[in-house]
Amino acid sequence: MAAEPAATTVTEHRLVRHGSWIVCPLLGALIVWLLRLASAWVAGLPWAPFQGVFQLAASVPDPWGTVGAIAIGVILGLGFAGLMAQERLAVTVEPEQVVLTVGRSRQHIARAEIGYVYVEGKNLVVLDESGGEHVRQPSDLDRFALRRAFTDHGYPWRDKDPFTGSYSLWVEDTPELSLRINSLMAARERALRKRAGKEAALLRTELVKHGILVRDEKKRQYWRTTD
Structure with a gap:
């Protein structure tokens, strides 16, 4: 009898994972250095914001002004690279479970609880047999690598x-939905119109708690129940 394949972990390419720790500090240093060069000019503009900051930057003589600007840029770049690392998804597929790791957070999903897996846009989606949503996790992971794993x-x-085929177009005061659900859908539609992505995502999570899944197509909301 053939042995089960070993666990497979799908992550971003190592060039992306390791390269961000080099590219981000370099970009940060470059941007802050350019701001340092332009600080004297900006400080002379009466309408420019943060006048005090630019005046201070322009007042520091070289070489310490340039060295300080580059050091600050490197620190900011490292901080940004750290934030990227905390949001990076790694998916480990094992014979009996799937483990999703984002930063220090881990989510374990038993194989028996998984009914369907697919990628929708930038999201990895894991459903149970009835269509309930275990996971909808944004990522930049390669779709074909996930499929193979x-x-x-x-x-x-x-x-x-x-x-x-189970989704229906949402319209205001949809009779099949409760007042509470319609209110959440209306609030989410307003968030989508304002391009408030985080607010729309939070409202979608709240709808999932009420057994409603939402998908967006051409700026319209479609819904289905998970019961």
């Missing part, structure tokens, strides 16, 4: 949402 371990991978 899940199919090699026999997980039910799909090339698209298997419940696509």
Whole structure:
């Protein structure tokens, strides 16, 4: 009998993972150095904001002004690289479970609880057999690498949402939905119009708690129940 494949971990390419710790500090140093060069000119503009900051930057003589600007830029770049690392997704597919790691956070999903796996846009989606959502995690992971990792371990991978035909277009005061759900959908539509992505994501999470899944197509909301 053939042995089960070993665990497979899908992460961003090592050039991206390691390169961000080099590129971000270099970009930070360059940007702050350019701001240092322009500080005297900006400080002379009466309408420019943060006049005090630019005046202070322009008052520091070289070489310490330039050295300080580069050092600050490197520190800011390292901080940005650290934030990117904390938001980076790694997916480990094992014979009996899937582990999703984002920064120091880990989510374990048992194989028996997984009904469907697919990628929708930039999101990795894991559903149970009834269509309930375990995971909708944004990532830049390679779609084909994910597909290979899940199919090699026999997980039910799909090339698209298997419940696509179950969604209905949401309109204001949809009679099939409660007043509470319609209010959340209306609030989310306003957030989408304002391009408030984080607010829209939070409202979507709240709708999931009420058994409603939402997908967006051409700036319209479509919904289905998970019951």
